[in-house]
Amino acid sequence: MRALVLGARGAVGSAASSRLRRSGHEVIGAGRQAPEDGVAIDATTSAGLARLAREAARVDVVVDASGLETAAVQAAVGATPLVDVSATATHLERLAAGVPDGGTVLLGAGIAPGLSTVLLHALDPQPGEEFDVAVMLGAGEAHGPAAVEWTTRLAGENVYAAPEAHPIANLRSRRKLPLLDGTLREHLRADFPDDLLVGRPLGIDVRSWLALDSQLATAALRLVGAVPALAPLLRHAPHVGGEAWSVTAVARGSGRTLAGAGEGQSGATGRLAAIAATRLVERGLRGAVTMADAVRFDELEDAGGITIIKMSAARG
Numbered sequence: 001m002r003a004l005v006l007g008a009r010g011a012v013g014s015a016a017s018s019r020l021r022r023s024g025h026e027v028i029g030a031g032r033q034a035p036e037d038g039v040a041i042d043a044t045t046s047a048g049l050a051r052l053a054r055e056a057a058r059v060d061v062v063v064d065a066s067g068l069e070t071a072a073v074q075a076a077v078g079a080t081p082l083v084d085v086s087a088t089a090t091h092l093e094r095l096a097a098g099v100p101d102g103g104t105v106l107l108g109a110g111i112a113p114g115l116s117t118v119l120l121h122a123l124d125p126q127p128g129e130e131f132d133v134a135v136m137l138g139a140g141e142a143h144g145p146a147a148v149e150w151t152t153r154l155a156g157e158n159v160y161a162a163p164e165a166h167p168i169a170n171l172r173s174r175r176k177l178p179l180l181d182g183t184l185r186e187h188l189r190a191d192f193p194d195d196l197l198v199g200r201p202l203g204i205d206v207r208s209w210l211a212l213d214s215q216l217a218t219a220a221l222r223l224v225g226a227v228p229a230l231a232p233l234l235r236h237a238p239h240v241g242g243e244a245w246s247v248t249a250v251a252r253g254s255g256r257t258l259a260g261a262g263e264g265q266s267g268a269t270g271r272l273a274a275i276a277a278t279r280l281v282e283r284g285l286r287g288a289v290t291m292a293d294a295v296r297f298d299e300l301e302d303a304g305g306i307t308i309i310k311m312s313a314a315r316g
Helices: 011-022 046-056 071-077 089-097 111-122 145-154 194-202 215-226 228-236 265-282 297-303
Strands: 002-006 026-031 061-064 082-084 104-107 130-137 174-178 184-189 205-212 244-251 257-263 287-290 306-311
Touching: 002 011, 002 046, 011 026, 011 265, 026 046, 046 071, 061 265, 071 082, 071 089, 082 089, 082 265, 089 104, 089 194, 104 265, 111 130, 111 194, 111 205, 111 244, 111 257, 111 265, 111 297, 130 174, 130 184, 145 228, 174 205, 174 244, 184 215, 194 205, 205 215, 215 228, 257 265, 265 297, 265 306, 297 306
Parallel strands: 002 026, 002 061, 061 082, 082 104, 104 287, 130 205
Antiparallel strands: 130 244, 174 184, 184 205, 244 257, 257 306
8 A cells, every 4th residue: 555644754644654664555754844755745835735636646545644634635635535633623524525526534533533433433322322532641742733732722612513502611611530440530521523423423422521641731721721811821831741641432321431542642643543544445435434434443452552441330
């Protein structure tokens, strides 16, 4: 397989490229500055988009880890399968509506959505059920500017496509959800788009929540949620904590629970995007699909560095 990776110099793109190469695939890295043995593509310019269109026509799949979140990339890629590494619901909805004839886009290949999407499907959801997705991220990991900006944008915004009948502000609502050891920890409501990708199609309610491994850092997020004007300070926040992450999907009624965990969010996101790209091409999927359409539950650990855990009911 030949893959074009946009944003190949970044943490996510480099991890995706490495994983694809280790699996025996040919990778063409791309970025505003050409990676080693790659090409220079500035997807914010008309010349860059024209170059993207030419390169996309020569490969089997394109992985967009650029963080640009622009539909212009999809338009340039055309009918070549596209794997988008994004957690912004409005962007993913635009991509789903813009798939060209004969084309494919995989919406949200990463930890949440992505891993979370597969976990939810593996819980065999039935119409009318309610689910929580608890995302715990390591506050000590230094993320790229796109990830920081995504978190900053949450403050002052409402959750997009929330299942509630009224607006829900990001980082304000709180809920205690299980950690990997089964104990409960406070999480903040955050706009990971699994309700859009899974909830609506399956007729279930999905609410996503965010906590950091540092309780002090989580408290800072809660403060930013209450006072959105403080959000720009997140760009300069110290990295206090570790690099461990986890994603836990919980059925509210039955308590059945599945979780995935690892070290290094960016690396895991890139490796998951790589396996998503591989399965997308192997299985010949078409149209707008999710990670759960491309990757089976029993294939998640094939990405490397990810442990899948079947948890018992949480304890207080």
